[in-house]
Amino acid sequence: MSALLTxxxxxxxxxxxxxxxxxxxxxxxxxxxxxxxxPEEWTHGPLLWAATEEKIGSAGHGHGAEFTVGGGASGKW
Incomplete structure (x- = not known):
């Protein structure tokens, strides 16, 4: 067999x-x-996923302050 055929x-x-x-x-x-x-009625519950109730713990492998959910540069959302 030739290489081309192979x-x-x-x-x-x-x-x-x-x-x-x-x-x-x-x-x-x-x-x-x-x-x-x-036009259809919405029959499901709300579909907003937010991390407001989530317990994060400390950020950065135990270094620095504890991370809190929410806020931003102004501290309010």
Whole structure:
């Protein structure tokens, strides 16, 4: 077998296997809930994730002051 035929077989088989799996997986869309439309009533609870109740502990591996959640440059949000 020539080197060209060997490389053609190696690359061809690799591309064929990749294309096979791509055709199996890419065209399908997974199960998804229906999208929310603005005229519909919102039936879920609030979706705001905030770290106001989270206990952080000390920052910086025990060095410096304890990290507190909230605030900023002015100390208020």
């Amino acid at each position: 490389w053609t077989i190696i690359i061809g088989v690799t591309l064929a296997v990749g294309a096979f799996f791509a055709l199996l997986t890419l065209p399908k869309k997974g199960p998804r809930p229906p999208s929310y439309k603005l």
